[in-house]
């Protein structure tokens with residue numbers, strides 16, 4: 001074990017910023033009233049909430065009324081997808097999404113299929129990009145909604161959301177994007193993008209876990225599955241999590257203020273890390289698009305090496321990363337995203353996702369490269385697949401294809 | 402999902418990792434679900450004692466740790482006793498495995514059986530109680546020249 005930890009898993013979650021903690025404290029300690037209460041203690045909380053909503057909306061070029069607070073990115077996706085398909089079921093029961101979505105979308109799509117809706121899954125190319133023409137062809141008269149991820153949480157590929165939303169609208173189809181990995185990291189303007197729904201989650205930009213929001217364009221009839229009180233313009237019941245929402249507003253203020261520098265910093269470190277690993281570790285390949293890519297995302301596969309062992313050995317050297325999506329660990333199947341871009345099982349298994357944050361330094365990256373070189377060499381020395389490769393034997397495979 | 406200290410210790414310092422040249426028996430097995438692969442080399446003397454054993458594994462930490470522990474358990478044993486090293490025994494020796502990882506320990510048992518089978522075939526003998534390994538996968542063949 002080492003005493004120095006290098007956190008390269010910022011796509012899984014980020015540290016809560018100190019300013020964010022400070023911002024939240026008064027809403028636990030003094031201003032803790034229920035925003036629906038009519039006395040002053042409640043009304044102060046209500047005013048704070050309105051202020052947070054306006055600030056967040058302003059950062060996204062949205063109207064404050066169109067921002068709905070939720071408990072997380074997963075809830076935002078579930079609401080946008082399942083409840084909108086339900087609300088417009090008489091218009092049509094066809095839903096379109098892609099093969100590289102986060103589970104919050106992919107499993108909502110499965111739910112729809114189980115409940116009498118039809119789902120089309122768009123394929124992606126080897127960089128993870130959706131073909132807009134294929135999207136156009138998938139649209140049908142009974143298509144109600146399409147949901148496509150903006151920045152991929154695993155491989156970092158950024159989809160041409162503006163173009164895709166325009167194609168949906170030409171066909172009179174509603175468009176949702178999961179922007180959980182994008183908000184706070186790249187400029188987002190809902191008018192410019194032309195989306196009808198956009199999901200975000202606080203903990204991806206230095207707010208706490210368990211708070212997020214959904215942007216819903218005015219005029220769209222959709223209501224959360226949470227029935228109850230009149231909160232969130234009667235669309236999503238439940239007493240608001242005022243401290244966390246205040247923290248999220250502050251976190252987004254900070255992210256937007258520093259967006260340009262942080263983005264430049266992350267892109268420089270990202271490209272440095274990619275370059276060094278590809279140059280210095282044989283049989284490695286980059287997953288995801290080389291340039292249309294989230295600023296902090298690096299995803300590399302190492303042939304002949306298995307991901308879990310790789311992660312644990314890196315952890316012993318103080319480097320915290322992930323193999324595919326954090327939610328998928330504990331499952332045996334390789335990431336559906338890596339399979340969707342065409343990687344064979346064995347190679348998908350040996351993939352490493354490292355996501356850079358604004359606190360990551362160049363020294364951290366250089367240390368990480370050295371750690372990867374050592375660990376990959378150690379695991380290859382242990383690998384029967386590598387032995388076969390060196391001896392020029394045909395590769396053995398346990399997977400029947 | 403957390404691994405026991407024993408598992409982490411064997412994962413970090415695997416015993417018997419490597420190859421044996423001209424081994425008496427070699428077995429390679431894989432798990433079709435997770436894609437992990439394990440190869441075991443046995444060096445068996447005239448008295449039927451496992452003198453040496455080595456392994457190579459492409460797999461998760463549990464697969465590495467069970468390879469390490471299973472090879473420790475068969476080393477120095479007679480063929481019959483080596484056959485009795487089950488995945489359960491390996492798991493217990495490692496203070497248990499998380500439920501999703503139990504299949505990894507099966508791989509170690511199967512790899513040893515596959516290596517014993519290979520030894521029996523090479524020597525034209527039958528080992529009582531040893532069945533033809535189910536999941537043995539083809540030894541890589543020499544790549545054809547062209």
Ligand SMILES: Cc1ncc(COP(=O)(O)O)c(C=O)c1O
Nearest residue numbers: 072073074102104153180181201
């Ligand atoms: C792209 C994407 N969508 C949705 C989510 C779910 O967000 P949350 O963890 O807030 O439920 C995540 C985070 O894991 C994500 O990366």
Ligand code: FES
Nearest residue numbers: 435437461464505
């Ligand atoms: S997950 Fe396959 S051997 Fe452990």
